[in-house]
Amino acid sequence: MTEGIEVKPDLLKFAKISTMLVIVLTLGQASTGLSSSYGYEVAASHTYAAQLGLVACIAIVALVIMSKSENKKLKGMSFGLATIWLIQYGLGEMFSGMTWISLIHAVIAMAIFGHALALMRVIAAEHAIHSE
DSSP: OOOOOOOOHHHHHHHHHHHHHHHHHHHHHHHHHHHTTTTOHHHHHHHHHHHHHHHHHHHHHHHHHHHTOOOOOHHHHHHHHHHHHHHHHHHHHHTTTTTHHHHHHHHHHHHHHHOOOHHHHHHHHHHHHHOO
């Protein structure tokens, strides 16, 4: 006889908050990225926000797994967000001196933003199911 696994809605709530943080950091990254192209010295802020976003994306994956949710879409999207942020961070670190990379960097940032918004909806729906 198998016992039902109890999903932990509090961890899903923290994953949702972390996703909000990723959305805000993505917007902050956009503003500091554009500001640096106009001569403002914001490279350190851009780097710190990227590092914080990477940690937040890894935290989302950990929180989703620890919540014991069986939603495969939720798990896949959380891993996808962490993977694309890691790729974005790697591109930023490796090609920081090349100005043309910002074209690719900006497109990936828009994809991260859209993906995080979609992930937020999936987390909210899963949280609503298990919070009662």
